[in-house]
Amino acid sequence: MATAKPVVEVCLTPALFYQYDVSQSIVVVIDILRATSSICVAFQYGAHSIVPVTTTEESLAYREKGFLVGAERQGSMVEGFDFGNSPFSYMDDKIRGRDIALTTTNGTRAMHLARSAAMVVAGSFLNLQTLADWLIKQNQNVLCLCAGWKDTFNLEDAIFAGALAEKLLPHFELTPHRDSALAAMRLYNIARNDMYEFLAQSSHRTRLERLKVDEDVIYCLTPDQTQVVPVLRNGVLYNHRDL
Amino acid sequence: MATAKPVVEVCLTPALFYQYDVSQSIVVVIDILRATSSICVAFQYGAHSIVPVTTTEESLAYREKGFLVGAERQGSMVEGFDFGNSPFSYMDDKIRGRDIALTTTNGTRAMHLARSAAMVVAGSFLNLQTLADWLIKQNQNVLCLCAGWKDTFNLEDAIFAGALAEKLLPHFELTPHRDSALAAMRLYNIARNDMYEFLAQSSHRTRLERLKVDEDVIYCLTPDQTQVVPVLRNGVLYNHRDL
Numbered sequence: 071m072a073t074a075k076p077v078v079e080v081c082l083t084p085a086l087f088y089q090y091d092v093s094q095s096i097v098v099v100i101d102i103l104r105a106t107s108s109i110c111v112a113f114q115y116g117a118h119s120i121v122p123v124t125t126t127e128e129s130l131a132y133r134e135k136g137f138l139v140g141a142e143r144q145g146s147m148v149e150g151f152d153f154g155n156s157p158f159s160y161m162d163d164k165i166r167g168r169d170i171a172l173t174t175t176n177g178t179r180a181m182h183l184a185r186s187a188a189m190v191v192a193g194s195f196l197n198l199q200t201l202a203d204w205l206i207k208q209n210q211n212v213l214c215l216c217a218g219w220k221d222t223f224n225l226e227d228a229i230f231a232g233a234l235a236e237k238l239l240p241h242f243e244l245t246p247h248r249d250s251a252l253a254a255m256r257l258y259n260i261a262r263n264d265m266y267e268f269l270a271q272s273s274h275r276t277r278l279e280r281l282k283v284d285e286d287v288i289y290c291l292t293p294d295q296t297q298v299v300p301v302l303r304n305g306v307l308y309n310h311r312d313l
Numbered sequence: 314m315a316t317a318k319p320v321v322e323v324c325l326t327p328a329l330f331y332q333y334d335v336s337q338s339i340v341v342v343i344d345i346l347r348a349t350s351s352i353c354v355a356f357q358y359g360a361h362s363i364v365p366v367t368t369t370e371e372s373l374a375y376r377e378k379g380f381l382v383g384a385e386r387q388g389s390m391v392e393g394f395d396f397g398n399s400p401f402s403y404m405d406d407k408i409r410g411r412d413i414a415l416t417t418t419n420g421t422r423a424m425h426l427a428r429s430a431a432m433v434v435a436g437s438f439l440n441l442q443t444l445a446d447w448l449i450k451q452n453q454n455v456l457c458l459c460a461g462w463k464d465t466f467n468l469e470d471a472i473f474a475g476a477l478a479e480k481l482l483p484h485f486e487l488t489p490h491r492d493s494a495l496a497a498m499r500l501y502n503i504a505r506n507d508m509y510e511f512l513a514q515s516s517h518r519t520r521l522e523r524l525k526v527d528e529d530v531i532y533c534l535t536p537d538q539t540q541v542v543p544v545l546r547n548g549v550l551y552n553h554r555d556l
Contacts, residue, residue, distance in 0.1 A: 082466060085329055089465060222332060223325060225492045249468045249516050256503055257496060273492050 076211045078242040080231040080250040083218040084180050092187040096210050098201070098234065099184060100193050101217035102226040103274050104155045105177025106300075107194040107290040108140070111157040113309040114196075114296035116166035120307040122178040123171050126151075132171035138164075141173040156286050157196070180217035181302060187213070190302035191310075195230055195265075196295045202237035204299045204310060212238060214254070225257065225272045226291075229265065232258030233293075265291040319454045321485040323474045323493040326461040327423050335430040339453050341444070341477065342427055343436050344460035345469040346517050347398045348420025349543075350437040350533040351383070354400040356552040357439075357539035359409035363550040365421040366414050369394075375414030381407075384416040399529050400439070423460035424545060430456070433545035434553075438473055438508075439538045445480035447542045447553060455481060457497070468500065468515045469534075472508065475501030476536075508534040 081087050100106060109120055121137070123129050129139040129151065140153030140160075153159040155174055172178065177192075184190045188210065193201050205212055214234055216227035232254030235242075244251055261268035266288055269275045278287055289295070299310035324330050343349060352363055364380070366372050372382040372394065383396030383403075396402040398417055415421065420435075427433045431453065436444050448455055457477055459470035475497030478485075487494055504511035509531055512518045521530055532538070542553035 082325065083329065085332070086326065086465070089328070219490075222329075222490050223493045223496070225496060228492075228496065244514075246516050246519070247462075247465050248514065249471075250466045252514060253466070253468060253471065253496065253500060256500060260499055260503065271487075271491070271495060273489050276489070 075241065075243045076209055077245045078212045078214070078235050078238045078251060079245055079247070080214045080216070080235060080254045082216055082228060082250050083221055083223045084183050084215065085221040087183055087215060090213050092184065092213050094188055094211055095213045096189040096191060096205065096208060097184040097187040098191055098193040098212060098214045099177060099180045099217060100214060100227045100230050101174065101177030101180065102194055102230050102290050103278060104157060104286055104290055105172070105174035105217070106192040107196050108155055108157045108160055109172070109192045109300050109307060110194050110196040110296040110298055112160040112165060112170060113298040113300055115161055115163070117160075117170055118167050118312070119169045120300065121169070121171045121305065122181045122307065123173050124178055124182060126173050129171045129173045137169045137171045139171045156283060157289055158286065176217040176219060180215055184215055185305070192300035192307065193230065193234060195233070195291055195293045197298055198233060198237070198293045200294070200297045201299050202234060205238060206241045212242065219274060224274055226269055226274055228254045229258045229261045229268070232256070233262070318484065318486045319452055320488045321455045321457070321478050321481045321494060322488055322490070323457045323459070323478060323497045325459055325471060325493050326464055326466045327426050327458065328464040330426055330458060333456050335427065335456050337431055337454055338456045339432040339434060339448065339451060340427040340430040341434055341436040341455060341457045342420060342423045342460060343457060343470045343473050344417065344420030344423060345437055345473050345533050346521060347400060347529055347533055348415070348417040348460070349435040350439050351398055351400045351403055352415070352435045352543050352550060353437050353439040353539040353541055355403040355408055355413060356541040356543055358404055358406070360403070360413055361410050361555070362412045363543065364412070364414045364548065365424045365550065366416050367421055367425060369416050372414045372416045380412045380414045382414050399526060400532055401529065419460040419462060423458055427458055428545070428548070435543035435550065436473065436477060438476070438534055438536045440541055441476060441480070441536045443537070443540045444542050445477060448481060449484045455485065462517060467517055469512055469517055471497045472501040472504045472511070475499070476505070
């Protein structure tokens with residue numbers, strides 16, 4: 071008798087998260103521009119741990135305890151912090167072995183929201199293949215949670231969810247409520263050959279263009295630049311290789 | 314000076330409706346399989362009015378008042394009613410001039426949800442061009458509200474929203490939170506040449522296949538079979554030509 075495959079589902083925005091029972095699932099939090107992308111880079115450059123926090127005040131409290139601190143609000147770096155939300159700011163040897171407290175607009179909120187899951191990990195194009203291989207090995211149900219923008223749907227998180235879902239099939243299967251996953255995979259397949267161009271009119275790219283972080287966007291859409299799976303444990307993210 | 318264009322937005326499921334201010338907007342309720350499709354057919358065949366109701370008990374109370382009654386639950390017709398939710402059941406001269414009370418799973422709920430809007434109308438592929446022309450004439454903001462399935466996202470409503478949004482541009486413009494509309498239009502553009510095939514794996518088509526209503530699905534995906542705009546006024550739908 072064939073063993074049932076685990077399922078992969080896609081939650082298009084945090085506002086729809088309540089529709090999923092994740093008590094037996096691994097939730098992949100997706101905030102492509104730019105929280106989960108930066109988190110992958112920080113671990114690739116040797117960070118020991120990353121605490122996702124929701125307020126800049128909390129971050130500053132961690133600084134007192136010797137943490138490096140990063141914060142982004144409305145897409146920009148916050149004064150007095152060590153890092154913003156650009157993945158490039160984490161490409162620095164000073165972070166090797168260090169603990170980091172990170173506040174972001176949407177990614178951090180999504181991680182807090184997902185904390186009832188069996189496990190929470192961070193996904194981005196930067197760790198796509200490593201994450202897919204690791205999830206296939208876990209052999210457990212997966213929910214891709216698009217962090218979106220203030221609870222609204224966004225394209226870049228959806229196309230990553232589609233890219234990941236496509237890699238997980240056929241080791242996984244779709245549920246009867248599969249239309250979000252199908253839509254994400256369809257969108258990824260139109261986007262895959264030029265994701266930057268695909269997102270040209272999107273709300274987030276338009277917003278970031280004003281902030282002159284086009285290089286960030288291009289980098290965040292480049293698959294497989296890191297070989298890490300950031301795993302949340304007791305509210306703290308670690309590199310899966312350190313666990 | 315150029316006059317500002319009205320905006321067109323897409324709400325992917327009723328669960329996200331709270332994110333939109335519709336006090337100045339026309340809400341297009343979309344329940345392709347099959348409520349808003351059947352409503353268009355009923356008006357095309359001369360129905361005088363349709364009252365969308367949420368319970369079968371309410372429908373039966375209307376029957377006492379001389380209404381014809383239609384009901385669908387879990388995709389099937391309910392015993393003791395004049396109609397189910399198949400558009401073909403409304404292609405009947407007996408409905409000319411009659412008032413109908415209709416209960417459906419998702420479409421009716423979405424109409425009730427949208428009642429704070431400046432105006433609420435019903436959209437389906439069956440009235441796509443007539444609706445688009447009428448909306449362009451109104452020159453007012455439009456929100457396409459996908460009725461979905463029990464508050465979850467579904468593909469057939471999303472691709473119709475994309476089809477309608479595409480027809481409304483360039484008379485309308487997108488808002489900064491435009492990613493839902495962009496996704497819907499992208500999905501429609503993959504689907505448009507064979508929507509039935511596009512939906513092959515979708516949850517609703519899979520569900521309806523078990524109910525043997527493939528002909529319904531094919532018909533509901535056929536553009537421009539009716540020339541009506543069902544408009545909600547004081548909780549009752551009328552043919553726009555009768556108003």
